[in-house]
Amino acid sequence: MKLxxxxxxxxxxxxxxxxxxxxxxxxxxxxxxxxxxxGKTTILHGLQWxxxxxxxxxxxxxGFRLHPIDWNASEGKxxxxxxxxxxxxxxxxxxxxxxxxxxxxxxxxxxxxxDVDSQARRSASTVKLFALNETGASxxxxxxxxxxxxxxxxxxxxxxxxxxxxxxxxxxxxxxSTKRERVQRAIRSLLGLGVIDDAIKHVRKxxxxxxxxxxxxxxxxxxxxxxxxxxxxxxxxxKFEADLEDAKQQFGAxxxxxxxxxxxxxxxxxxxxxxxxxxDLDQAKREIKRLDDQLATANKEHSALFRSRSIATDxxxxxxxxxxxxxxxxxxxxxxxxxxxxxxxxRLSAEICICGETLESGDPGGEKRRAHIQKLIDDSQRADExxxxxxxxxxxxxxxxxxxxxxxxxxxxxxxxxxxxxxGLQTLRDEAGRKFRALEMQLDELPDTDIxxxxxxxxxxxxxxxxxxSRQSSIETQxxxxxxxxxxxxxxxxxxxxxxKKGARILAELEVTQDVTKVLQSAYERITNEELHKVSExxxxxxxxxxxxxxEQGAIIRHAEISREFDIIVYGPNDRTLNPDRDLxxxxxxxxxxxxxxxxxxxxxxxxxxxxxxPLGMTSGxxxxxxxxxxxxxxxxxxxxxxxxxxxxxxxIIDEAAGVVFTLTNPAHYPKMLVNDPGVAExxxxxxxxxxxxxxxxCQRRADAQAExxxxx
Amino acid sequence: xxxxxxxxxxAIDINVPVExxxxxxxYCQRSADAVIDQxxxxxxxxxxxxxxxxxxxxxxxxxxTTKYDTRKIIDGSIFGSDPWRVHQLMLIAIGKTGxxxxxxxxxxxxxxxxxxxxxxxxxxxxxxxxxxxxxIWNLSDAVDSLLRKEKAA
Ligand SMILES: [Zn+2]
Numbered sequence: 001m002k003l004x005x006x007x008x009x010x011x012x013x014x015x016x017x018x019x020x021x022x023x024x025x026x027x028x029x030x031x032x033x034x035x036x037x038x039g040k041t042t043i044l045h046g047l048q049w050x051x052x053x054x055x056x057x058x059x060x061x062x063g064f065r066l067h068p069i070d071w072n073a074s075e076g077k078x079x080x081x082x083x084x085x086x087x088x089x090x091x092x093x094x095x096x097x098x099x100x101x102x103x104x105x106x107x108x109x110x111x112x113x114x115d116v117d118s119q120a121r122r123s124a125s126t127v128k129l130f131a132l133n134e135t136g137a138s139x140x141x142x143x144x145x146x147x148x149x150x151x152x153x154x155x156x157x158x159x160x161x162x163x164x165x166x167x168x169x170x171x172x173x174x175x176x177s178t179k180r181e182r183v184q185r186a187i188r189s190l191l192g193l194g195v196i197d198d199a200i201k202h203v204r205k206x207x208x209x210x211x212x213x214x215x216x217x218x219x220x221x222x223x224x225x226x227x228x229x230x231x232x233x234x235x236x237x238x239k240f241e242a243d244l245e246d247a248k249q250q251f252g253a254x255x256x257x258x259x260x261x262x263x264x265x266x267x268x269x270x271x272x273x274x275x276x277x278x279x280d281l282d283q284a285k286r287e288i289k290r291l292d293d294q295l296a297t298a299n300k301e302h303s304a305l306f307r308s309r310s311i312a313t314d315x316x317x318x319x320x321x322x323x324x325x326x327x328x329x330x331x332x333x334x335x336x337x338x339x340x341x342x343x344x345x346x347r348l349s350a351e352i353c354i355c356g357e358t359l360e361s362g363d364p365g366g367e368k369r370r371a372h373i374q375k376l377i378d379d380s381q382r383a384d385e386x387x388x389x390x391x392x393x394x395x396x397x398x399x400x401x402x403x404x405x406x407x408x409x410x411x412x413x414x415x416x417x418x419x420x421x422x423x424g425l426q427t428l429r430d431e432a433g434r435k436f437r438a439l440e441m442q443l444d445e446l447p448d449t450d451i452x453x454x455x456x457x458x459x460x461x462x463x464x465x466x467x468x469x470s471r472q473s474s475i476e477t478q479x480x481x482x483x484x485x486x487x488x489x490x491x492x493x494x495x496x497x498x499x500x501k502k503g504a505r506i507l508a509e510l511e512v513t514q515d516v517t518k519v520l521q522s523a524y525e526r527i528t529n530e531e532l533h534k535v536s537e538x539x540x541x542x543x544x545x546x547x548x549x550x551x552e553q554g555a556i557i558r559h560a561e562i563s564r565e566f567d568i569i570v571y572g573p574n575d576r577t578l579n580p581d582r583d584l585x586x587x588x589x590x591x592x593x594x595x596x597x598x599x600x601x602x603x604x605x606x607x608x609x610x611x612x613x614x615p616l617g618m619t620s621g622x623x624x625x626x627x628x629x630x631x632x633x634x635x636x637x638x639x640x641x642x643x644x645x646x647x648x649x650x651x652x653i654i655d656e657a658a659g660v661v662f663t664l665t666n667p668a669h670y671p672k673m674l675v676n677d678p679g680v681a682e683x684x685x686x687x688x689x690x691x692x693x694x695x696x697x698x699c700q701r702r703a704d705a706q707a708e709x710x711x712x713x
Numbered sequence: 714x715x716x717x718x719x720x721x722x723x724a725i726d727i728n729v730p731v732e733x734x735x736x737x738x739x740y741c742q743r744s745a746d747a748v749i750d751q752x753x754x755x756x757x758x759x760x761x762x763x764x765x766x767x768x769x770x771x772x773x774x775x776x777x778t779t780k781y782d783t784r785k786i787i788d789g790s791i792f793g794s795d796p797w798r799v800h801q802l803m804l805i806a807i808g809k810t811g812x813x814x815x816x817x818x819x820x821x822x823x824x825x826x827x828x829x830x831x832x833x834x835x836x837x838x839x840x841x842x843x844x845x846x847x848x849i850w851n852l853s854d855a856v857d858s859l860l861r862k863e864k865a866a
Contacts, residue, residue, distance in 0.1 A: 299749040299750065300749065302749065302753075302849060302853070303742070303749045303753055303754070303755055303849070304755065305853070306753050306754050306755070306759050306760075306763060306852070307754070307755050307756065307759040307795075309795075309797050311763065311766070311856065312762065312763075312766050312797075312798070312801055313801075314860055315763075315766040315767060315769065315770040315856075315859070315860070316766055316769055316770065316801060316804070316805065318770070319769045319770075319804075319805060319808040319809070320801070320804045320805070320808060322808045322811075323804040323805070323807040323808035324804065326807055326808075326811070326813055327807070327813070330813065389721075389803070389816045389817060390813055390816060393800055393803050393804070393816065396800050409860050411856070411860065412857060412860055412861070415853055415856075415857060419853075563745075564745075565744075565745040565746075567745075
């Protein structure tokens with residue numbers, strides 16, 4: 001899909017706005033120049049609302065007002081809201097060996113009515129899709145299905161990205177499980193794994209049907225009772241699984257809310273002249289995080305002691321000593337061939353003996369010595385299989401064996417080091433925790449009502465979050481219990497079926513469903529892992545290229561990957577893992593998330609736009625340009641919202657890559673930030689055709705204002 | 714060693730009596746989120762191998778595994794990831810039987826090791842449980858004293 005045009009009426013501050021996008025494959029970039037608070041976020045919401053409806057709005061649209069906040073009630077008490085998106089789809093069809101490419105244009109229109117009062121009640125939206133052609137527009141049924149195929153809703157966050165929010169794929173503020181879920185969901189939807197999911201569900205259904213047959217065969221008997229119970233359990237399972245999914249999502253949503261409030265509290269402290277407290281809190285939190293990371297590493301080291309070679313070598317020392325004596329005996333008796341064969345062969349090809357005499361084929365003396373050496377080699381090689389293994393064992397195990405003999409235990413040394421590290425870190429961690437709690441007490445005592453209100457809200461959100469987490473644990477426990485009970489019952493059912501006349505056939509049918517499920521499940525896992533690997537590789541390439549120009553980070557960052565657990569991990573020298581929060585600067589964090597998003601889009605092979613707000617925030621110089629250049633190359637259609645600051649220094653790249661550039665202005669920015677009075681009283685986003693190098697009466701900004709605004713945001 | 718290395722146990726499964734399966738799920742990390750202090754062993758094979766080592770250390774006789782209802786829990790190919798274990802299993806077999814020829818009979822060696830594992834497992838489980846701390850600490854201290862005591866003897 002390529003975006004062509006969008007149009008909004010009365011969608012928040014987009015009272016009447018038209019956007020167009022470059023669809024030229026040679027000029028893939030569209031730049032919408034806009035200062036903060038000029039409607040960028042609103043456009044992101046508007047596009048997503050047009051495509052996916054209320055589900056794509058913050059809080060799934062609940063309590064999210066759509067009509068302009070300064071709507072004049074005399075213009076009507078029910079506001080019509082519309083969002084239109086025009087796009088182009090390319091389809092490929094094989095025609096007698098050739099691939100024929102067809103492009104079709106479509107228009108999607110979504111509209112709703114909203115009451116102008118504090119409730120802002122909104123009618124369910126209506127959506128229509130039209131195929132566009134020379135003569136007009138013909139309506140198409142099931143618009144949702146078309147959109148879901150072309151821009152899978154699970155990848156919504158990948159196609160429409162807020163540069164700041166996207167950081168939550170990697171930032172430590174959000175719970176690990178939330179980040180994982182996000183990455184996992186995005187990757188799984190890539191290859192349409194939903195298809196396999198559906199197939200698994202289908203097979204489960206047929207297994208239930210076969211179970212019903214078993215129920216009938218054994219009517220009134222034990223078999224009937226068991227089969228009925230299994231039937232009930234299948235319904236329970238479906239319910240539990242839906243609940244679990246819900247709990248996970250709720251947890252993620254509240255986790256984000258807590259995170260959001262934390263940011264607001266930080267901002268309030270800054271304003272309220274409590275910078276020192278804010279700084280201390282921040283530092284204490286970071287210290288705790290750092291120590292927790294180190295503790296986790298120390299725990300892993302402790303665990304590694306039980307898979308180490310040293311624990312085995314030390315424990316086995318007495319026994320291995322005896323075994324090795326046996327081998328020594330053989331060695332002394334000359335029964336273990338020495339490792340001279342390669343040396344001798346070497347000599348033969350060099351044609352000079354170890355003693356310095358010639359081994360040349362033409363030389364009579366050389367010929368004789370050659371024959372002798374060849375015989376030595378042949379004899380050695382005739383050593384039987386056992387001898388070969390023993391030789392391997394003798395030379396392979398010898399060096400370490402010598403350590404074991406010395407009487408000192410390597411493992412005890414390693415264990416001592418681990419204990420010291422863990423205990424030391426734990427002491428520091430306890431200390432940091434105390435410090436943090438003391439700061440929180442200070443915070444509690446602040447007379448600031450704004451801050452106390454925020455903290456109260458935070459407590460509530462955190463309670464909710466924790467409630468959903470514990471709900472998750474209890475559902476998981478129930479599901480495990482259910483699974484165990486089901487396995488037992490199934491075994492019993494199958495045993496009883498075997499005793500029945502008609503049982504054999506039913507049993508065979510059951511086996512088929514079990515086999516198919518297994519195959520599907522392993523396919524699911526395999527594809528996930530393969531795709532994961534592809535995204536991981538591509539993300540790393542893009543990321544390294546983007547930050548390659550940064551000498552400071554270039555020295556620290558070795559590579560990035562997505563682990564099998566769906567964590568995005570960055571590695572430094574010696575495979576040390578880096579903490580994105582602490583070890584990566586703002587530009588690298590931004591580059592990493594952009595690399596992830598671009599890699600996902602590319603691997604998905606879905607031709608889709610990437611619409612990104614503030615992609616270059618916190619970046620500058622070479623790195624900024626390299627991020628922009630790489631993003632243009634890797635995306636099939638790139639729409640960027642850029643502030644004047646983000647554009648600075650990238651003008652030439654935009655000259656070259658952009659097919660469309662225009663500017664949005666918020667008239668409310670006059671007189672603080674705009675030079676001229678736009679003469680518009682309402683809050684609304686205005687468009688002018690100025691590109692990244694020009695300005696007009698409308699969009700001309702005060703020189704100092706831009707910097708101020710950037711600082712404030 | 715790498716180019717000459719081979720894993721004779723490649724095709725041999727590791728079978729463990731069902732009564733120990735719970736211990737394997739309890740004490741081995743089965744996901745990245747596992748609580749390490751509660752489940753000290755990175756993989757199942759690590760618990761199995763430690764049981765072999767402990768049995769050997771304590772001079773326990775290999776148990777007769779045919780008397781148990783055993784199930785496969787680990788694939789023999791696991792030793793491919795830690796080649797040194799192949800050498801140690803061979804040396805254990807030579808040490809226990811006094812016969813070097815056993816090295817050409819991987820099944821015999823595995824039977825011996827499995828017998829040792831079954832003999833050692835109850836001991837290792839005891840080491841994990843005995844103490845006031847989490848399993849990882851209980852086990853660490855037990856291994857610590859085992860290494861010191863036997864050395865003094
Ligand atoms: Zn302008």
